[in-house]
Amino acid sequence: MGRTSAVDDALLDKLEILADAAKYDASCASSGAKRRTGGPDGIGSTTGAGICHAYTPDGRCVSLLKILLTNYCLFDCAYCINRRSSNVRRARFSVDEVVRLTLGFYKRNCIEGLFLSSGIIRSPDYTMEQLMLVARTLRRDHGFAGYIHLKTIPEASPWLIEQAGLWADRLSINLELASDRSLKEFAPEKDGTAIKAVMGQVGERIIEAKEEKRRFSPAGQSTQMIVGADASTDLSVLETSDTLYRRYGLRRVYYSAFSPIPEASSALPAKPPPLQRENRLYQADWLLRYYGFTVKEIAAGGEGGMLDLGIDPKLAWALKNRERFPVDVNSADREMLLRVPGLGARAVDRIVEARRHTTLRLEDVARLSSGLKRARAFLIAADHHPGGLTDRADLRQRLVAPPKQLSLF
């Protein structure tokens, strides 16, 4: 591969347009792939954990080259900058150009791999095939062992999605909106049933391939929901996630706060992004996946189907269930410790391990967890009892720092 000749101004212009168009997708993770190396003839490796190679000033990490193959699109989804009726500049990469850019950046250690998505051009099948060809060329012709995440086009024929799964580490299908009604309203050409059918197909193949020790999207599948573009409540968003985790075995659901976009559609009000809501949904999602909470319990911490924006959902739940506290750090079971605000799963594991050796005092807990300030009111230790603190009416105020101005305005 040549050097300067390989990249010209036209290609860099396209890169700018097609990176800009892809940035609204929240997923960027490169974790979950099996350990793999390209060896003496290939290039790259995956470590399993994934690496963030940079952070942009929005605090989000850059792990993959996240671009669209093209931002032309036949569809007209109101929340999307690439929709048919928007007047943005359009561009299109060839398969070879994406391959070249991926390898070039990878060799400079800028990325862990590629996250490729696309507007729908010509037909869903044609589009899906182009995506698949990029992955196949990287893997087969260049021995590329880095991470590849493909966004599947749900309307594409099932056999193309099957082929994509042979080369990709992860497949994702964006649901975008939690309810079928919103989908109909804002993404008229999309079909919620078709999206879920593909999730089902991919989920099934992943399980089969595991049983048969074959490669098929080994890092699983994920999806994204946009928050704040429609009227969905947090409760309905979380219910949808819960279903996706259970029924289709999704690895991750990403929540993306709807943000103002250039060339916005008049179907949606322009407004600042509900970042705090996105944040709370991620916290709730963790409680769902790793802390044994149910959607109902999480929602009960808030009001009217919306999470409490002022405090995290675990604290919200604890404040409403004070009769279950305080919890004795030296004897409580793991499940209950996980429900103590301020104690993360890692801290809980270390507490359980450490208390086999010693009776824990408050200063011991402080070494095991960084969230002790918050946990104190809910914990009993060898030298500590919160007394009436747990029941005080102003506990919430004591635990919550005065709200910080998070938005820009």
Place this chain on the structure above:
Amino acid sequence: MRRVELKDGADLDGFRRALRGLVALGVGPDEVVWSVGAAPSLFGDAAPLPADAPPVSLPRPVGALIESVVCHRDPERYALLHRLVRRVLRGERDMLDHHADPLVHRLALLDKAVRRDLHKMHAFLRFHEVRDPDGAEHYLAWFEPDHFIVEATAPFFVERFESLVWTILTPVGSLQWDRRSLTVGPAALRPEGLDRDDRFAEGWQRYYESTFNPARVNPTAMRAEMPRKYWANLPEAAAIPAMIRSAPARVQAMIEAEAAAPRHRTPDKAVAAMARQEPATLAELNRIILAADPLVPGATQAVLGEGPAGAAIAIVGEQPGDQEDMEGRPFVGPAGQLLTRALEEAGIERDAVYLTNAVKHFKFVARGKRRLHQSPTAGEVKHYRWWLMKELSFVRPRLVVTLGATAALALTGRSVPVLRERGPMDFGDWNGFVTVHPSHLLRLPAGKGAEQAYRDFVADLRQARGMAKRTG
């Protein structure tokens, strides 16, 4: 007091040797002064420790912790590790689980700092493409780690960039990889003009700027993960201040901008385009199958169905075999020849039948020169089912005959005990007929039983012929 001298940096070997000696002599942590580098110590004797002291056996996690902590810059690290080892040897074998112990806690912090530094070097090191005098590609990087981790990062970079020639320079040491061997070298100075003429580096900066969403600006979160000290060696970081400064104005402009009047465009065309995407003819479908990769690697080529579209009977076998794979045609091997003979005896012309397989690619294990056929898994059958169904929808036979259990599985979605259920069967969209696969007949030991089985097979085909006529 005993003085132990170690080399600058992460002197794991030196520490290991010293430790063996100290343990052998029974010298405790309070009686040792660790001195690093050539710095002369004011007190203590540097009398050599015994060189042949036996190895100290430690639990694996303790060994791993030592390897990590010796990379730290903290001058106390060796003393702390010595205290740890002393306690472990005195009976606290799993003291590392006691996370609340002050010594364990302190070492855990050192370990964490080293790991973080390693991670940051893996992440934030940037290679620049330079040319060797002979014009060959060479990748060069400069990085400033906090701790003595350069050697510890080598396995990561060697594994990832094994096929490239590269050099990593740092103020505490350097690495060089020539695609075969690694050379660990001395400290270096920052090279000049690293990213001159590298269009990819320029592209990367433009990518970095484009991938930022100004509506989400949050520099605090960025700095938590990518502290300023790294920015100097990250070419893209030069753009950060301007990106932050211009963000509010960019967002305000987006919010104030009138929503673009949607051009009047109906979705009809889009929807129509979608409907047209599926293959419209058998030839188109076959092109797709030929272009697709086998689900299990190994096959030479896809073996397509063969025979006239509109044939009254479609026969579905299991999967191409060795010979079919080489020739690219279905039913040409021994089983195929047996099928041809049976069809003839049943009064069916082979050329008038549509012949295909449930799975389009040969699957085998190599055993010396031979390629031993392997049956497809249920998952593979399911994968190929899309194509089979589409294929049949183009051929439109009056009757679909399946040979063997795999083909029956493809048509019914369940496992069918073929010998028990052979005969007519409803395949949903198709009138169906289930019988054995001719390869089953080939496997029977020659004799009466085999002859009878063959006669039954011919009888099945004859019955199928009758059905195909009647349903016409």
